[in-house]
């Protein structure tokens with residue numbers, strides 16, 4: 002039998018997690034589906050669920066000159082309306098699930114679930130987001146790419162909780178997010194594309210590209226980006242074929258009940274091309 | 284008098300909006316037990332041995348050995364056992380029920396059941412034909428010789444899942460005299476007749492009541508008989524209330540769906556005129572024939588759609604495969620066939636390099652023409668008037684021309700459809716023999732006693748309105764409860780777009796008699812029976828004669844945009860016009876128009892379902908994609924009156940008509956947007972990519 006834990010504070014949660022096998026429940030929009038049971042029976046938890054969604058000390062959006070700070074249990078619907086939320090993240094949230102679900106779903110849960118199709122993840126990768134991880138005795142801030150290890154695998158230990166997401170406020174001049182699902186709402190991504198650039202004069206000085214749902218984790222390749230940074234918009238546009246080729250080796254999509262490899266690869270490449278060809282000199 | 288079409292509030296909208304309706308899962312009996320189905324993990328196998336665990340007190344395993352009568356679910360073909368006995372023929376076929384008071388114990392017992400199988404090689408190819416039909420019109424062999432051109436195309440369509448809002452379910456008990464079942468179903472008497480056969484009991488030993496139905500779309504035509512029989516066997520043994528309610532994934536994996544189809548059409552042409560058409564139709568029946576033969580005949584009869592073609596050769600087969608049995612789904616074979624015909628007429632026109640619209644107009648059926656089976660279109664056909672209205676409203680001609688440019692990613696498509704109303708052939712007269720009753724109580728309230736089921740489509744509202752209007756009494760004076768076989772006569776199943784035209788026709792006749800014989804304060808009973816109009820002649824063996832007493836007609840125009848980077852389709856807007864004779868309530872028909880169209884469009888471009896080794900791959904609403912409100916385009920629906928003399932106030936069928944043209948219309952629109960011929964639905968982005976990249 003598992004014990005259901007409803008802590009009164011972050012401290013109580015971390016204290017309990019230290020020394021018990023636990024499962025964090027934030028909005029539960031992944032967990033309640035994954036642990037579903039015959040209707041009317043409780044979900045099938047194998048370790049003690051620790052409920053954190055109600056902890057108000059983790060429900061906030063703050064900002065300073067450098068960063069935006071998002072508390073771990075802030076619902077997506079709040080982020081969608083908040084002036085401090087980066088626009089790209091808003092664009093992604095706007096087509097995650099449907100309004101009712103967004104009232105419960107959290108970004109921390111999207112990270113914790115570590116699905117290759119998690120829609121906020123490519124944005125967090127592209128924006129160099131950092132994840133604050135706390136346990137009873139530790140507090141660390143790690144880049145998102147280090148937190149996510151593989152499909153449904155994170156670096157988190159059993160006694161660790163994501164408490165905050167920190168997103169640097171880097172200046173961009175053009176951004177694009179495209180999610181391709183089976184329909185216009187309430188769909189799991191078949192493929193997604195995130196692009197973000199800073200163009201100064203003729204030159205691309207900051208280039209960020211991320212693909213979702215086409216590999217075990219989000220594809221963002223700093224080496225490729227650096228190779229093209231510093232070039233002019235025109236040069237970049239002329240070299241779009243080689244840019245596509247560079248990414249093709251990192252894009253390893255699968256066939257499944259929702260789509261197939263060829264489609265995912267093709268669309269990823271088309272969206273990359275579309276992004277590059279929409280760039281304009283400032 | 285008020286025009287009967289003028290809309291009134293739908294009787295069930297307020298209770299449904301407030302959550303007050305009792306669906307089967309809301310019905311609670313004290314001490315009811317829970318039943319769970321143990322299913323086959325194999326597509327084809329012999330059952331060699333079963334090892335059941337020791338059962339705690341109060342728990343039961345019910346299987347084929349408990350069936351008192353025949354271990355067969357009475358459908359049309361006798362090939363679905365109530366419980367698999369010595370063999371399983373599809374993945375998830377039901378084998379037994381585990382029943383008891385605590386769901387957790389039931390689940391634990393399920394795990395402790397061991398069944399030893401001898402796994403056999405399943406059949407997934409379409410080779411085992413179990414139903415074969417063939418008919419002709421005119422003399423195709425002769426015109427073949429005259430043809431100067433032969434044009435052939437193959438069309439394919441996939442599964443479609445009804446995805447009714449409420450999964451299958453039934454609850455029942457024994458009251459000392461009868462086995463009483465209440466459930467989510469379309470056909471109370473199908474269920475009752477199946478129970479009598481399985482229990483081998485007297486007619487009055489079983490009682491079937493309809494619970495409020497949360498959507499059905501044909502999926503609750505024959506399937507509920509299976510769970511009803513299982514549950515009744517269990518109740519017979521255990522004598523306690525038992526509930527058997529499916530989970531969504533269990534429902535999607537194991538219940539009937541729309542038949543996938545392969546259709547080959549060949550046109551014999553001379554001087555740009557179609558002399559005759561040969562069509563060969565194949566349907567995947569799944570592991571059981573069930574009512575697939577009837578689905579096939581409706582498909583075959585629709586072989587020329589709205590067109591008159593003098594020479595035809597039509598063959599059809601239902602193939603048995605080791606996959607989930609397919610069955611009734613709104614449209615019943617017609618959507619697959621009409622998709623093929625509408626595409627084919629465009630493809631023939633394109634190959635002949637003639638204007639598709641003018642070409643199709645030449646063949647459009649007129650009153651007096653002979654149908655595909657040599658019957659007669661007796662009633663006026665107002666398609667030309669409907670066409671001119673909907674062309675205007677949609678600006679079709681201009682758009683069709685504009686979007687023809689190669690760099691346009693937009694397209695507009697138009698389908699013309701008809702739907703035969705009521706049972707195919709002489710089914711109404713020979714199989715159904717509908718009876719209806721009206722009962723006027725001493726309070727002068729009038730009860731409608733029919734077996735027709737309101738599953739959301741509005742029958743309660745329209746039947747009540749019909750009777751209240753004829754009797755000129757307030758709606759509140761007319762009573763129409765959910766049918767209960769202890770009280771209502773068998774007016775037939777709630778299928779085949781027959782409810783208002785056939786059952787409503789009888790109810791209207793009964794109401795007129797009651798009006799004439801009305802005696803205030805007296806208890807009065809009126810009964811009416813179906814009589815086939817004597818001019819209707821149908822030969823079931825040769826497929827010759829009038830396949831339907833009447834036809835409803837429709838035109839769907841769909842405008843789309845295809846994203847050249849992602850190949851996604853956006854349906855921008857639709858325009859639809861229907862001749863359903865006379866709407867008994869306009870809003871009710873417009874409701875059918877919206878819902879039917881979404882299902883038809885879904886079949887055409889959105890709803891992907893397939894199996895791998897007999898296992899359905901899209902098992903839930905995450906993976907099986909139907910439209911959300913965001914995918915739903917503005918839909919402009921128009922109705923035109925064309926009263927049918929034998930329908931109540933002129934009403935014909937309406938329920939299926941609104942679905943059948945959606946797929947070809949959207950496929951034709953996509954075809955124009957991408958400039959490639961389409962032969963397969965659903966037209967997914969994956970398929971569009973292949974077509975666009977295939978130079």
Ligand SMILES: Cc1cc2nc3c(=O)[nH]c(=O)nc-3n(C[C@H](O)[C@H](O)[C@H](O)COP(=O)(O)OP(=O)(O)OC[C@H]3O[C@@H](n4cnc5c(N)ncnc54)[C@H](O)[C@@H]3O)c2cc1C
Nearest residue numbers: 027028029030031032097098107110111113114119120163
């Ligand atoms: C109908 C439906 C539609 C959906 N559509 C989308 C979609 O379009 N795009 C998309 O990306 N996702 C979608 N999802 C998935 C889900 O909503 C998201 O992944 C969401 O972000 C999960 O957040 P949550 O708070 O509900 O997580 P939960 O279910 O509570 O948790 C998810 C996982 O994260 C862990 N976790 C949660 N919070 C923390 C924390 N603070 N620290 C450490 N671990 C934690 C949990 O232990 C669990 O393993 C959909 C889900 C449903 C049911």
